[in-house]
Amino acid sequence: MAQGFETRQIHAGAVVDAQAGTRITPIYQSAGYVFDSFDDAEARFAGGGDRLVYSRHSNPTNAVVERRIADLEGGSGALLTGSGQAAIFSTLYSLASAGDHILATASLYEGTKQLFRNNLARQGLQFTFVDAEADDDEWARSFTPRTKAVYTETIPNPKNDVPDLERLARIAHAAGVPLVVDNTVATPYLNRPIEWGADIVIHSTSKWLAGHGSVIGGAVVDAGRFDWAAHPEKFPQLHAVPRPGVRSFVEVYGTRAFLPFALTVVNDYGPTVPPTSSFLLLAGIETLSLRLERHVANAQRVAEWLEAHPDVVSVDYPGLPSSPWHERAQRLLPKGSGSVLAFEPRGGRDAARTLLDSLRLVSQMTHIGDVRSLAIHTGSTIHGRLSEADRLALGITPGLIRLSVGLETVDDIIADLDQALRLAHA
Ligand SMILES: Cc1ncc(COP(=O)(O)O)c(C=O)c1O
Incomplete structure (x- = not known):
């Protein structure tokens, strides 16, 4: 039988620490991890298995929180970032390149709109804001050949003008792009956007997930079901073959290609969350x-x-x-x-x-x-x-x-x- 939300918010993704047997997840406050050998170092850099390389890329404390948030949202996986803003820009940098376009609902957290209008626009991304209640024709007219995602929030603050997630998912999918939903204000306890058609879910974990005003952090969750393979022209970065003999993200991961690619974005730009923050976040999630x-x-x-x-x-x-x-x-x-x-x-x-x-x-x-x-x-x-x-x-x-x-x-x-x-x- 599937476990209940309350059980999963305490246990999902946790492992008893192998060395000391601690029941709670320890803080692995380490920049890097010792390689067993020359060959092991080479294999880890090549991305084989779950072996660790460096904490900008992944960290055992963070990994537990990633598994827990993915479980609570019903996603295939999650990626932690240093803030909610970092989760947003890492997601959009993963989906879109300079000259590409994002279609967003008009009522959003103002910090997100500033990020879009000022800094992401400066990097060449284009945004159109559409009233979530606009009719189908207006939505259809707002897409361009370079639109790469529809972006919304479950409960936009401060006006609380709740969009119809199911409809937005239908609109996005009809145009062959994923629906990205910032679920910060609802949290997975009140709404799980993936159940309403969302493909990617974002959190500022600084808010209710951590809950005690002591942490800045973010998370990106992938539903793991968007058909990237069907859209090679829209998402060339997921289809790119860097050199002969290396397979593309879509070839290796299929519908789960987004998150491993987003990890390369987070690893390259570097908005990593400290494991001390993840420890506090985990304690918060346990009483969500x-x-x-x-x-x-x-x-x-x-x-x-x-x-x-x-x-x-x-x-x-x-x-x-x-x-x-x-x-x-x-x-x-x-x-x-x-x-x-x-x-x-x-x-x-x-x-x-x-x-x-x-x-x-x-x-x-x-x-x-x-x-x-x-x-x-x-x-x-x-x-x-x-x-x-x-x-x-x-x-x-x-x-x-x-x-x-x-x-x-x-x-x-x-x-x-x-x-x-x-x-x-x-
Ligand atoms: C809905 C929403 N998304 C994202 C953010 C940004 O999160 P952070 O402050 O963790 O960067 C906020 C911050 O207030 C928010 O309210």
């Missing part, structure tokens, strides 16, 4: 379901309380029946709609300033998915580089506050918001 249950319960209570408050003009949270995304969230996120919500106090930016400066329990911070509740005025920070018109087009109204609801006693979170709202409207 428990934390998420409480995160979403607290977020639902706080969202309902804010919505009923006379000094709050809007609340974006798909767990609320008033949300336009409520019905879809019930289908895609039956265990809860995440724990980030956005709300706008009456009085716009000035009220938001007083409210945030009056919080005592909730911290003003740019982070989400922590056991601690965190809030930020996104218009002056995360979205601060955008024009007012661009902010409004994204629904970032002048007073909008993003709140990542933590695991404190929910009445204490509400009491803190209550006293801050009072001061903001005194």
